[in-house]
Amino acid sequence: MDTEEILRLLEASEEEEEDEEEGDDWPTASLEATELFPHGTIITETDTEDESQVDEVESSSDAPSTSTAHLDDLAVHPSPNHASNQRRVVNRSDLFHRDSHFRKMFPADTDEAAITEPTVVSPVEYFSGYISEEIWNALTLETQKKHMSETGNPLALTVEEMKTFIGITFVMSVLKYPRQHMYWQKNFRIKLIADCMSRKKYELIRSNLRVVDNNLTTPAKKKMDKVWKIRPLLESVRGRCLELDRPCSVSVDEMMIPFTGRSKLKVFMPRKPTPNGLKMFALAAPDGMILDLEFYQGKEELIASVERTGLNLPHVEKMTLGEAGVLRFVKSVPQGTSFYFDRFFTTPRLLEIMDSLGMGATGTLKKNLVPNLSSLKTEKQLKKGGRGTVDSLVRDDNAFSVTVWYDSKPIFIASNEHGINPVSECKRWSKKDHKHVQVPRPRVVEAYNTNMGGVDVADQVLFYYRSKSRTAKFSVRTILHLFDLACGNSWLEYRHDCQKAGTKAMDSMMFKMQIAESLISGQLSCQPDDATDSESDEDHDRKRVLPLPSFPHRATHALHMPTSLPKYTERRRSCFRLE
Numbered sequence: 001m002d003t004e005e006i007l008r009l010l011e012a013s014e015e016e017e018e019d020e021e022e023g024d025d026w027p028t029a030s031l032e033a034t035e036l037f038p039h040g041t042i043i044t045e046t047d048t049e050d051e052s053q054v055d056e057v058e059s060s061s062d063a064p065s066t067s068t069a070h071l072d073d074l075a076v077h078p079s080p081n082h083a084s085n086q087r088r089v090v091n092r093s094d095l096f097h098r099d100s101h102f103r104k105m106f107p108a109d110t111d112e113a114a115i116t117e118p119t120v121v122s123p124v125e126y127f128s129g130y131i132s133e134e135i136w137n138a139l140t141l142e143t144q145k146k147h148m149s150e151t152g153n154p155l156a157l158t159v160e161e162m163k164t165f166i167g168i169t170f171v172m173s174v175l176k177y178p179r180q181h182m183y184w185q186k187n188f189r190i191k192l193i194a195d196c197m198s199r200k201k202y203e204l205i206r207s208n209l210r211v212v213d214n215n216l217t218t219p220a221k222k223k224m225d226k227v228w229k230i231r232p233l234l235e236s237v238r239g240r241c242l243e244l245d246r247p248c249s250v251s252v253d254e255m256m257i258p259f260t261g262r263s264k265l266k267v268f269m270p271r272k273p274t275p276n277g278l279k280m281f282a283l284a285a286p287d288g289m290i291l292d293l294e295f296y297q298g299k300e301e302l303i304a305s306v307e308r309t310g311l312n313l314p315h316v317e318k319m320t321l322g323e324a325g326v327l328r329f330v331k332s333v334p335q336g337t338s339f340y341f342d343r344f345f346t347t348p349r350l351l352e353i354m355d356s357l358g359m360g361a362t363g364t365l366k367k368n369l370v371p372n373l374s375s376l377k378t379e380k381q382l383k384k385g386g387r388g389t390v391d392s393l394v395r396d397d398n399a400f401s402v403t404v405w406y407d408s409k410p411i412f413i414a415s416n417e418h419g420i421n422p423v424s425e426c427k428r429w430s431k432k433d434h435k436h437v438q439v440p441r442p443r444v445v446e447a448y449n450t451n452m453g454g455v456d457v458a459d460q461v462l463f464y465y466r467s468k469s470r471t472a473k474f475s476v477r478t479i480l481h482l483f484d485l486a487c488g489n490s491w492l493e494y495r496h497d498c499q500k501a502g503t504k505a506m507d508s509m510m511f512k513m514q515i516a517e518s519l520i521s522g523q524l525s526c527q528p529d530d531a532t533d534s535e536s537d538e539d540h541d542r543k544r545v546l547p548l549p550s551f552p553h554r555a556t557h558a559l560h561m562p563t564s565l566p567k568y569t570e571r572r573r574s575c576f577r578l579e
Helices: 003-022 030-036 123-128 133-151 159-175 199-207 219-224 228-243 299-308 321-327 348-356 379-385 443-451 454-464 474-501 508-521 537-541
Strands: 249-258 266-268 276-284 290-295 338-341 360-364 390-395 401-406 410-415 424-430 435-441 560-562 575-577
Touching: 123 474, 123 508, 133 159, 133 228, 159 199, 159 474, 159 508, 228 290, 228 474, 249 321, 249 443, 249 454, 249 474, 276 454, 276 474, 299 321, 321 338, 321 348, 338 443, 348 360, 348 410, 360 443, 379 401, 401 443, 410 443, 424 443, 454 474, 454 508, 474 508
Parallel strands: 249 338, 338 360
Antiparallel strands: 249 276, 266 276, 276 290, 360 410, 390 401, 401 410, 424 435, 560 575
């Protein structure tokens, strides 16, 4: 082919392109645009000089086509590999601009309830809201059935004894003896425990603890629900959590249940205080009160739980684990609630979905997920500006903003409701000056620090007095954890009511001990405060029985001679020390 023929073909192709541009049949639907453009293309402010270039599109016959499944991903997952001299596809949702006054308000869909005076009740009444009588009956019956099926011998167990077992477990979680048998040992005996239940029976109940009959559960249900062994208790605790008042701001995070046994549900989280164990996603208020729970059984099961909420989201199967963990709780709160979460959950697509649902969303963002990162200030520029330097970009459709704030290192935060202004100040320690200094802080960082961390507070409450259980059965470990969770949430409820009533609240240790005493004694209300710290009249009238002296004292010289005893104490050995 000679040079003249090549030039003729090029002129013909240019005429065909001009005819196509002058035509009236240009596709206007976003679906057609995604079919023409390769997936993952972006454009920044530096790629265009005027508005005429924004609407310019270059198509090629050898460009690969994309399916409709990538429609939302066009603006969410831009391709990081792009050259400055290459013409790229323009999408208005990929353009960002600087706006320090970005802020959005989502209308709250809450019913104004009648304001009533708070009523402070006994600790066991708060606790009874989480553990119903049906759960106590199921625990008693199924524990008996399991012991009978394995040993062939009946286990005499009543509901009151099951409550005593849980009460004893609570006392052990507070006292924290290094070995369990020491609570019944002669020298370290705890009367509240040893006088109520023998050590053998306590261990029998704990080893056979169960809330569901394995024989009555179908294989299909076992396959569909991997936590079927503790499902009734989980739903009982979760049911009370769903009845609690909903604040305007909530946080979502992971909660770990310590467990070192064998189970398909066990996960390893290297950056958690408890790296090995079972994982739950929790929705919590800023004060640490748990509002909803979801036991992690795998990504597919979590996405299925999102589908059961009825949100009708497109391309649910392509959700990340973090996105599904947040969207699972959207129906648990009224519309207009603000969600806060860490970088494990945050993605640009999640912020778009939450914005379309009328929900606020704020979370730290991984650096590799920051859209249009090249337009933000670099770490070198931020460090040169000093602590408190901030830069922010807002997407042109106002879906969300991305803010980078330099403290000791750059922190990326994305939000669909907060921006930079109003700027406040926070106290930070300066190693250079050896004193606290005031550092400017944008509004998005202030809101995140104020409302994030509710699940961490709940973990801290559980950590102080967690029920110990060295067991290889995940069901036993989870049952005790749910009882601890019910106790911790009950204390937070009680403290909240005391604050409203203006009365002094007891600490979590005394609260748990009073629940334990009520469960052991079988009473519905605790003893009055004046009777807990003093002995009863019967204890004063009763003669105290002194134990025998130790063997070294009995064998020292002739200081311990046998005495003549009355007839009713003939069979009792005794001695006394001569003064």
